[in-house]
Amino acid sequence: MNFQQLRSIREASRCGFNLTEVANILYTSQPGVSRQIREVEEELGVEIFERNGKRLTGLTEPGKGILQIIERLLVEAENLQRASDDYADHTKGTLTIATTHTQARYVLPRVVQAFRHAFPEVRIALQQSSPEHIADLVLSGKADIGIATEGLSQYKDLASFACYEWSHVLVVPEGHPLLACVANNELVTLKDLATWPLITYDVGFTGRGHIDDAFKVGGEQADIVLTAMDADVIAQYVALGMGVGIVASMAVDSLRAHGLHTIAASHLFSPNVTRLAVRRGTYLRSFVIDFIQQFSPSLSHQEINREVTAASGK
Amino acid sequence: MNFQQLRSIREASRCGFNLTEVANILYTSQPGVSRQIREVEEELGVEIFERNGKRLTGLTEPGKGILQIIERLLVEAENLQRASDDYADHTKGTLTIATTHTQARYVLPRVVQAFRHAFPEVRIALQQSSPEHIADLVLSGKADIGIATEGLSQYKDLASFACYEWSHVLVVPEGHPLLACVANNELVTLKDLATWPLITYDVGFTGRGHIDDAFKVGGEQADIVLTAMDADVIAQYVALGMGVGIVASMAVDSLRAHGLHTIAASHLFSPNVTRLAVRRGTYLRSFVIDFIQQFSPSLSHQEINREVTAASGK
DNA sequence: TATCCTTACGGAATTCGTAAGCATG
C-alpha cells in the first residue's frame, strides 16, 4: 500500500468516480489510477467502489468506512508536510483563506495588514467564493481557513469559531423619503420597507437568510428587484435610484464615502455571526494560529487546538 | 514518502534509536533503515533525530512533533487493515487481550467463554504481563485491549473504561486464630492484621497500592513476608502456614475449593476499580466492541466510540 | 576493539506509461 494508491481512491470519490479525471488531477495516466485502486481493493480484500460493468458508480458500504480512514490518513500525511514547513521556518509559507467578498473587502484588510506586518514573508491567498464552496475548499485542504457568515457550522469535519456579530443596514441615495423617518427619530418598519424595491445579497450570501426570514415572519412581501454578491455592486444600483439597499454594517464607511446614506436596520433583521472554520485534524502552522487569533482575539491557542483536534463527532 | 520509511522512524524511537535493532524488527537490513530515515528527513527538510557523530541519540524538538503525526498516520494505516478485515468477515480474526493474571484467571474465563460462543471463529490471545507492560502493548498496537486494575488511566493516548469494582479479602488456613473474630461477628482490624506475617501481591499489581496506603494511613507496620503475582501462588504459601494472605475477592471461590478460609477485608482497604483500555484512534472491529460490551455491559457502542475517537487531549 | 552508522554498488523487483481491446450509455 502506498500514498499514491490512497490518493487515487480519495480523488475518485471526489471526482464523481471518473478515473480519467482523477488521472488528470494526479498528473498520471488513467490505467495507472485504475490499477492503483484495484491494488488497494485486492490488498485489503474489500470492494471499495460499486461498479456497473466497468464503470465506477459509487462507494460500497464498506467503502464508505474505508474512505473515512483513508481521508484521515492523508490528512496526517499533509500535516507531516505542514508541520515540517512550520519547523523549518515558521515565518515562511502560504496562508490560504477562503472567504466571501464581504469579508475580503470590509473586514479582512485590517487583519491581513496586521498579519502581514507580523509575518512579512508569508504569502497570502484570498480565495473568494460562495459559502458552500468555502466549506469545500477547507474540507479538501485547498484552503487553510474559511471565513463566512453562512454555512460553516453544519459540517462535522470543520471546527468553526464565532468571531464577531454584525447586523444589516439600509442604504439609500441622498434625499430618499425614508430619510424622513431618521430625521424624525423614527425607526423604519418592515412595512415601510416593503413599499420599496429592494436590492440585497444573493441567496446564501452574507446573512440573506435573515432578511428573508424577517419578511416571512413579519408577513410582508419583499420586492427584491436585484441581488448581487457584494455591497459595492449593490451600492452602485442604489446610487442609480433602482431601490433601497440592504447590506452588511461592515460596509457603511465605504457607502458614506460614495455619498450614500445609511439607516439602522438592526431592529428589523436578526443579527448575524461571522464564523471562521478550519478542518478538524489539520496541523495548524504557527502563522495560521496567529492569524486566527488576530481575527478573533478572544480565542486562546489551547481553545483552538482543542477544537481542531477533537473528533469529528458521530 | 512511503510507509516503510515512516515505520522505520517510529520503530527507531521505540528501540532507543538503535537502527540495527530496528532493522531486525522490520525484517530488513540496517543500511536500509538508515537510508529510510535520512530520506524522510531530506524530503521534509527537518532533522528528526539528534545525532552524536554517527549515532542517533534522541529526537530533536521538531522530531517530537513530527513523530506524533507519524504515529497517528500509522495508526490509521493499521486501522485500514483492521477495518477491511472486519468488513471482509467480522466473525474472523484474532482478539489480543493484554491483562494480568488475576483477570485472566478469575474474571475473564466467563467473558471469554461467552465471547467464544458468539464468535467461534475468532482466535483469542491472552497476553499476561505487568500493568505497565499492558499499557505498552496496547499503545503499540500489539494488543487490542488492555485490562488491569492499575496503571491504565494515566496515559493520554489510552481510552479507559471503569468496568467493575472489587475489594480485597484475607485468606487463612483452617483453624487460624483470626477466624475467631469472624465467629464472634467482629471485623478484623488493621492492628490485628499487623501482628501477622502477610502474603500478598507484588508492588504495582492487583490493588497492592491500596493495601500499602491503608497501612500507611492507619499508622501500622505491615510485615509482608512474601509477595507474588497471583492469588494461586499466594494461596499456596498461606496453606503452608507462612502467613495471612491478602488477595482479590475474585479469587474466593477458588480459594475455598482449596480448603482455605476467607475473611472480609473491604473495610480495611479502599475498593479497587478494574479498567479496560484501548488505544485512542484505533478502529475497533465489531468483535472487539462486542467483547468490551460483554466485559462491561453498561457501556454503549456510542459511548465506546466517542471515547476512542476523542483527541488525546493535551 | 566491538558496536553501530554510512557509503558504494549491482542485481532484482516494482512501477508506470503507451497502445490496444472492450463494454456501455
Add this chain to the structure above:
DNA sequence: CATGCTTACGAATTCCGTAAGGATA
C-alpha cells in the same frame, strides 16, 4: 460512436541487500 475502464507489454526507475569503510564508547 464516444466515453471510460481493462489488459498487455516493455522500458525506466526505484528499491534493497551485501560488502566495505569509518567513527565512537
